[in-house]
Amino acid sequence: MIQYSKKVIEHFNNPRNMGEIKDPDGVGKVGNPICGDVMKVFIKVKDNKIADIKFKTLGCAAAIASSSMLTELAKGKTIKEALKITRMDIVKALGGLPEPKIHCSVLAQDALREAIKDYLSKKRSG
Numbered sequence: 001m002i003q004y005s006k007k008v009i010e011h012f013n014n015p016r017n018m019g020e021i022k023d024p025d026g027v028g029k030v031g032n033p034i035c036g037d038v039m040k041v042f043i044k045v046k047d048n049k050i051a052d053i054k055f056k057t058l059g060c061a062a063a064i065a066s067s068s069m070l071t072e073l074a075k076g077k078t079i080k081e082a083l084k085i086t087r088m089d090i091v092k093a094l095g096g097l098p099e100p101k102i103h104c105s106v107l108a109q110d111a112l113r114e115a116i117k118d119y120l121s122k123k124r125s126g
Contacts, residue, residue, distance in 0.1 A: 027043075070108040
């Protein structure tokens with residue numbers, strides 16, 4: 001049986017920033033075909049900072065906890081700082097993840113990067 005840290009269980013039971021942002025500045029959607037987890041991250045950017053961030057995740061406890069923790073780590077950060085958030089930052093903040101579940105934190109990191117990429121491409125074309 002997979003053992004999760006108290007922090008993972010807490011974020012799974014009470015996820016932060018879950019939901020959708022109406023009219024987001026950027027959206028990132030990623031999925032892992034192996035485990036079936038799908039993550040969507042929505043960001044609102046103000047003065048080059050992530051003013052608001054929300055997520056919708058279809059997945060296991062680790063995927064939901066990783067998404068939740070990611071939003072806490074990214075909120076208030078500049079775009080440049082947010083791009084520096086790594087999967088290990090997410091894993092550490094969660095008090096660790098079981099080895100078979102590390103890929104969930106990678107999904108969260110990728111979803112944020114996709115949302116930022118989406119925001120930057122809209123900004124350039126707009």
